[in-house]
Amino acid sequence: xxxxxVLRIRRANEGNSNAWxxxxxxxxxxxxxxxxxxxxxxxxPNARVFVDDVELRRDGSSLFSWRPSFYAGTVxxxxxxxxxxISRYLLDVSPSPSKTGQTEFDAMVADIRDFDQTLLIGTSxxxxxxxQEGCTGRYENDILLAxxxxxxxxxxxxxxxxxxxxxxxxxxxxxxxxxxRVRRLHxxxxxxxxxxxxxxxxxxxxxxxxSFQVNSRTSTPTFDTPANRSLFALLLRFRAAxxxxxxxxxxxxxGAPPDEQRFRVERxxxxxxxxxxxxxxxxxxxxxxxITCGETSAAGLTQIAAQPAYSxxxxxxxxxxxxxxxxxxxxxxxxxxxxxxxxxxxxxxxxAQCVTTLTRVTPIEVAPKAVSAERALxxxxxxxxxxxxxxxxxxPALKAPMxxxxxxxxxxxxxxxxxxxxxxxxxxxxxxDAKWRSGRQNVLDAMExxxxxxxxxxxxxxxxxxxxxxxxxxxSVPELEQDAYxxxxxxxxxSSVRVEGTGRSRISEVLKAWLTSV
Numbered sequence: 422x423x424x425x426x427v428l429r430i431r432r433a434n435e436g437n438s439n440a441w442x443x444x445x446x447x448x449x450x451x452x453x454x455x456x457x458x459x460x461x462x463x464x465x466p467n468a469r470v471f472v473d474d475v476e477l478r479r480d481g482s483s484l485f486s487w488r489p490s491f492y493a494g495t496v497x498x499x500x501x502x503x504x505x506x507i508s509r510y511l512l513d514v515s516p517s518p519s520k521t522g523q524t525e526f527d528a529m530v531a532d533i534r535d536f537d538q539t540l541l542i543g544t545s546x547x548x549x550x551x552x553q554e555g556c557t558g559r560y561e562n563d564i565l566l567a568x569x570x571x572x573x574x575x576x577x578x579x580x581x582x583x584x585x586x587x588x589x590x591x592x593x594x595x596x597x598x599x600x601x602r603v604r605r606l607h608x609x610x611x612x613x614x615x616x617x618x619x620x621x622x623x624x625x626x627x628x629x630x631x632s633f634q635v636n637s638r639t640s641t642p643t644f645d646t647p648a649n650r651s652l653f654a655l656l657l658r659f660r661a662a663x664x665x666x667x668x669x670x671x672x673x674x675x676g677a678p679p680d681e682q683r684f685r686v687e688r689x690x691x692x693x694x695x696x697x698x699x700x701x702x703x704x705x706x707x708x709x710x711x712i713t714c715g716e717t718s719a720a721g722l723t724q725i726a727a728q729p730a731y732s733x734x735x736x737x738x739x740x741x742x743x744x745x746x747x748x749x750x751x752x753x754x755x756x757x758x759x760x761x762x763x764x765x766x767x768x769x770x771x772x773a774q775c776v777t778t779l780t781r782v783t784p785i786e787v788a789p790k791a792v793s794a795e796r797a798l799x800x801x802x803x804x805x806x807x808x809x810x811x812x813x814x815x816x817p818a819l820k821a822p823m824x825x826x827x828x829x830x831x832x833x834x835x836x837x838x839x840x841x842x843x844x845x846x847x848x849x850x851x852x853x854d855a856k857w858r859s860g861r862q863n864v865l866d867a868m869e870x871x872x873x874x875x876x877x878x879x880x881x882x883x884x885x886x887x888x889x890x891x892x893x894x895x896x897s898v899p900e901l902e903q904d905a906y907x908x909x910x911x912x913x914x915x916s917s918v919r920v921e922g923t924g925r926s927r928i929s930e931v932l933k934a935w936l937t938s939v
Contacts (some may be wrong), residue, residue, distance in 0.1 A: 494547030545757030552748015651721030
């Protein structure tokens with residue numbers, strides 16, 4: 422084993438030696454920002470560096486380049502050196518200050534947690550703290566992969582510790598033994614005429630006493646106890662989960678796009694194969710080879726609760742298999758959406774809150790009607806019909822399915838937020854598309870999506886109007902935010918859509934005008 426690996430990191434544009442920050446294994450480096458280039462150094466020529474399972478590109482003989490783009494949260498970095506233990510570090514990445522401050526970003530996350538924590542599960546490099554209560558969210562296999570890797574090694578360590586001094590009990594059996602080895606006779610032995618002859622003092626003749634065998638009670642130490650059976654059942658479930666997730670990883674069937682998964686396959690398979698190898702070795706130990714079956718029973722769980730080593734192993738193994746995510750446990754880190762994905766969700770909540778305030782109607786969550794969507798809220802408007810607010814709606818290419826009224830004139834489109842009003846004159850739609858962008862040129866480029874949605878989407882044959890961008894930064898293209906511009910062209914933008922921004926009131930104005938128009 423070599424000396425501990427020290428990870429050094431600095432901004433790529435800061436060349437002086439004092440700019441390097443040094444991290445020991447398991448340290449947390451704060452002060453990093455998305456959309457910024459960094460250099461990493463580990464001082465080992467044969468080292469490989471991974472960030473969120475993606476191997477970093479070498480920049481020279483000992484430096485590695487890294488750019489955290491569009492996410493904020495804790496990112497896991499690993500340094501792999503042959504024949505040495507893997508060193509892990511935590512990199513805390515903040516959102517770009519040009520878009521929104523860290524405090525406001527944290528407030529967005531808190532709002533989403535209050536509404537529905539399952540919306541925070543995603544596939545970016547960043548992670549946040551979750552719990553293990555409540556419902557399973559999206560990306561169930563991604564959650565299971567993260568927890569197998571987080572808790573699996575500790576679970577197997579605990580099982581190996583138990584294997585060195587396992588729980589055992591004495592099994593009571595009835596065996597046929599020579600009379601000289603008998604300590605306690607079984608009642609059926611009294612039926613033997615020879616035993617009766619010995620008891621009455623009669624001689625058995627030439628028959629040897631050593632050849633005289635009778636039924637006797639015996640006790641034998643065994644590992645086949647309720648506690649070990651329950652632990653065995655948990656280990657088998659753990660093995661099945663590792664095998665299932667390994668197949669999903671290899672076939673690129675997790676939540677992220679296949680191209681992103683492909684970069685991560687090697688590192689993920691390595692971890693899963695290490696777990697599988699350790700499981701195979703454990704199953705061939707004397708402890709588990711003697712167990713007749715794996716079953717979880719009340720007696721087994723009672724015995725486990727009474728023994729600290731078993732209780733710890735069972736707790737870790739259970740954590741590794743849970744895909745629920747309600748709560749806030751700092752040791753339970755799961756992947757989240759990129760920062761723009763969190764912004765999209767928060768904008769959806771913001772729009773829903775604006776509609777609630779305007780209509781004074783409490784929405785109910787329903788299955789989407791106009792088009793398929795990840796989330797749908799319905800507002801009843803009495804004689805004005807009803808309103809559907811959709812998140813991540815999917816408009817299929819060329820034609821609508823039989824039960825839907827929305828489609829795209831070109832390829833499939835997925836606007837972030839769609840409002841569909843079912844009124845006396847038929848359905849009509851409005852689109853909001855959240856963009857984690859700032860600066861004049863970036864905003865003008867982002868307007869492309871508003872034009873595409875206005876031209877390509879159809880609800881009951883009519884295009885949505887207006888189609889507006891929601892932007893976190895201050896106004897950089899004032900023309901796009903004028904009512905006259907939106908009225909004439911059907912597209913536009915709303916700036917400062919953030920927790921403490923003025924965009925919320927502007928959204929309310931647009932919605933009020935749209936809901937009251939014919």
